[in-house]
Amino acid sequence: MRLFDPTAGQLSVIVDAAYAVASGGGALEPEPIERDAIDAFQRHMLGQAEPRRSTGGPLPAALETSIPDPELRRQTVRQLAILSLVDGAMRREKVAVVEEAARRLGVSEFGLTVLSQLSKRQGRGHAFGFMKRVVAHYWSFDGRATMRDWLGMVWTAAPWMPGLGRYLGRGALLARYRALADLPPGSFGRAVHGYYAKHGFPMPGEPKSLPEGWARHEIYHVLSGYATNLQGELLLAGFIAGNTDELCLDIVLPALIQLHVGVKFVPGPVSQGKLQPDAFFRAMARGAAMQVDLLDGWRMWDVVEVPLEDLRRRYGIPPLTAPECEALAPHKALLPA
Template identity: 35%
Template sequence: MFEGATTEQALAVLAAAHRVVQQVLDPADPRSGRGDGVVVAAGRLLFTPEVFVDPKALPRIEPQDLGKAIGANRDLAEHAAALIACAGLADGVIEPTRLRLVVEYAHAMHVSDGWVRDVLQVARGHLAWAMADMTRRNASNFPGFANPDDTLAPMMPYETQTDDDKRLAERFLVLEGLPKNTYGHQFWAHFRKHGFDFPGQPNAFTGVWAVPHDGLHVLSGYSTSIQGELLVSAFTGGMHRRDALRAQILPTIFEWHVGQEVNGIGKQQGALDPVKFLISWQRGEAATTDVLSPQWDFFDVVARDLEELRWTYGITPLMPAHAAAGTEINVDATADPYAN
C-alpha cells in the first residue's frame, strides 16, 4: 500500500495518524485505543521495511510538515490521507476537532477527493448529508445500480416475480449442480447456507448489487457477520480503488464501528479490528481483477475452480487469525447450515 515510502515518510504518516486518534482512553469503551492500534498495525503491515513504533514516542507533526515530507508522490499522499482518516475514527468517536485535522492533513498533501469533503461535513455537524452522499457513491460503484440522476434503483425489485425474474432465478438455482469446488457452486452454497433468496426470487436483493457483493464474500473468504461486512467492504474498496473511502470504507466504519445509521441495515459498534481491517484493505489492493468492472461477468466464471480463480485474481489466502469474528447474518426460516 505504501510502496516506495522512505522510513522518514513512514514516520511522518504514522505521527499524523497518531495525532488524530483519541489520546485519553475510555476504559468503558472497548473501541478506545484502536486508533493507535491502527497506527502500530500500519507501521508493521503497510510499509517495507516494517516500521515498529511506540505511538506515544512519535513527534508532533503539523500538516504543512507532512505535506513537505510526502512531496509530489500522489499515490503515497492519497494512501496517507486515507490511513489518517481511518485512524481518526477507529476509536469509535466522532470528534470534530480531530476530523478537521484529518482534513487539514489531506489538504496539505493536496488530496481533495470527495471523502475529504464528507469528513469535513461530519466535523461541521452535517452527518446526515455526508451519510447520504456515501450511500449514493456506494451505489454508483455497482454497475447498473445507480441511475444517471443519482437516485437508487429498487433494492428488492422482484416481489412480483415476472417470467423474466423466474428465468433469472433459475440461472442461479442450477449452480447447485456444478462440482463443489467451483465458484458457482460455492456461491449457491453461500446463499443457501444463509437463507438468502437468489436474484429473481421474491425476497432477493437486486442482482446488480448482490452478485458482486456476495460473490466477493465467497472470493475473499469473509463471513457475513457485522465484522465480515466491514472487512469485505474494505477489501472491495481496495480492489475497486475508485472512490474507495467514500463509497466503501468510511460508510461501513461509520455504521458498524462508530454506530451511525447509513443505509437502513442497522447501526452496530466495534467491528473495526486494526490488523484485520488493514489486511483486508491490503488484500483488496493486491487483487488483479475488479469484479465491479462493467466488463466482469459472473456467469463467465461460475464453472472455474474457486481456488484457481482466487489465484488468477491475485487474491491472497485468508489466514484464520485474520478471518471475521461474530455471528453471521442468516434468514433463519430458510437457512440451510449444511449447504456446501
Template identity: 30%
Template sequence: MTYLIPSQEQAHAGLRAIKVVLTSAGPLDGSRRDAIAAVQRHLLHTDLDIDALAPIAPEELARAVEDPALREQLINGLCAMTLCGERVDERELLEVERFAAALGARPHAVRQLHHLYERRLLLLRIDISRSSLLGKNVRRMLDEGGLYGLARNVASFAGILENEPVAARYRSLEAYREGTLGKALFTFYRENGFSFPGEKRGVPEGVLTHDLSHILAGYGTDLRGEAMTIAFQAGYRRENPFGILVFLLVQLQQGVQLTVLAPSQQGMLATPGLADELVRSFVRGTKMSIDLMDDWDFWSDMAVDLDELRRRYGVVPWEAAA
C-alpha cells in the same frame, strides 16, 4: 488509485501526522491505538512507538511527501484513522484540514468527515454512496438495464414483484458441479437463507460482487465477516479504495446507517483483534490482480473451480496476508 507503499521516511512522517490529528482532542483511545498498530504491522512495516513520535508541522509533511497520489492517500488515511475513534472532534477536523491544505489534497473523505461531524447525515449518505460501493453498482445497473432495469431490481428487493427470468438463472446454479463458483454461490445463498436476485427480497444484481467476494475470500456473514469482506473489497479496488473504507467505518464504527442492505453498529473496533484482521483483509485485497468491482463478468467464471479462480486472480491464503 491503488494503494501506494510509502518509503520508511514517508511512513515515519505520516505516523507523526496521524499522532498530531488523533491527539489534538485528547489521549489516544484503544481503538485508534489498535488501528495504528495494525497499519504499522501490515501496511507500513514499521514498529515505531507512537507515544514517542514528535509532532510534525504541515509544511514539514509536505516536504517529506511530494508525490500527489501519495499525498491524497495520506490525507485519506488521516480521515480513516479519525473515523476509528468513538466520535469525530472539531479539533481533529481542523488538523486534517491544515494537513490537506499544505499537501494540496482534499479527497472526498475530508468533506465526508465534515458531514459526519455536523450530523448532515442525508448529505453524508448521498456522498458516500456515490463514491463507494453503491454508486458504482447503481451505475452498472443503469448501464445494463436502464431505469427500467434498475426499477425492477429495486422492486424485487422491496418484495413488490419477482423477476422470474433473473431468479431462474440463479436457481439454475444448483446444477453446477461441486467446487465451482456457481455452486458455491448457490450454496452460500441457500445456507444463509438469502433470496436470489430476481426473487422477492433478493439483493440487486449490482451488489452481487460483494457476496462473491465473501466466497472467494472465505469470510463468513457475521458482523466480523462482513467487515472483513468490505475491507478486502477496498484492497482490490483500483478506483478510490478509501471510499469503501470510509463506508465501512461510518457504518460499523460510527453507527450511521448508510444502506438498508446491512445493519449499522457503533464501536465495532472495540472487538478484540478486529482492527488487525481488517487491515490484513485490506492487504489481502491489494495483492489481487483484478478489481472485481470494475466490470468483472462473473457469469463467465461460474463454471470455474474456486481454487483455479483464486490462483487466477491472486486471492492469497489468509496466512500469506500477515
C-alpha cells in the same frame, strides 16, 4: 488501494501524520487502540515488520514535499480518514486534521465530504449523493446509472408491479443463478450458489432481491472468506476498500461509523467497538493485493467454472493463515470452510 513500500522519509511523514490525526493536532492523547491501528496499518499496508511510533502534534511540515506521488497522496488521506474513527468517537478535532491533510495534498473525495459533515453533525445532506454513487458504481457495471438501474431499485421494494420483473429480465436472471448448483463441486459458481442457499439470501431475480450488481458484495464474501455477522461485515468492508478505487471510502466509512462508532449512517444494523485493528488492516491488505477490481466492470459469469481456490490464486488473494483463523474463530468472523 495499493500496497506501498514507502521510502524511510515518506514513512516518517506518514506515521507523523497518522499520529497528528490520533492526537487531534496535539490536543489529545492518542488512545491505545489508535496506536495499535497505526501499527497495523504500517505492517499490512506499508510492509513494515517493525512499525514506527511517533508522538502527537500538528501535521508534519514536509507533508507535501515528501509525498509527491498523487496515488500515494490519495491513499495517505484515505488512511487518515479511517484512522480518525478508530477511537470510536468521531471527534471533530481529528477529522479537522484529515481535512487539512486533504487540502495540503490536493485530495478531494465524496467520502471525505461526508465524513466532514457527519463530524459537524450536518450529515443529512449526504443520503441522495451516496445513493447515486452506489447505484452508479455498485448496482451498475459500468459506472453510469441508467433508468434500468433505478428501476432495479424499484423492483427490490415492489416486485409485484405489473410487468416490471419481465421488463428487467428477472426470470432469466434467476434461472441462470439457480443453474450454478449444477456446476462441479469446488467451482466458484457452485460456491456462490451454496453461499446464497446457506444464508437464505434472495438470489438475483427473486422477489425483493437487489440488482445483480449488488451480488458482487456477496461474491466478495465468498472470495475473502469473511462471514456475514457484524464482525465479518466490518472486515469485508476493509477488504473491499482495499480492492476497489472509486468507492473505497464510500464502503469503509459507513461500516466503521455504524459498526464501530455506533452512529446510524445508512440502512442497516448499528453497533459499537467492533474494530479489531490488526484483523481489519490485514483484511484491507488482502483486498489491495487482488489483481482485479470487482467493482470496475468485472463479471462473475466469465469465471464461474473455475475452481474457487484456483480463482483466489489467480486474483492474488493472500490465503488466511492458521493464526488468523484462530484469532477470528471466537468472533465467528469467517465463513465455514
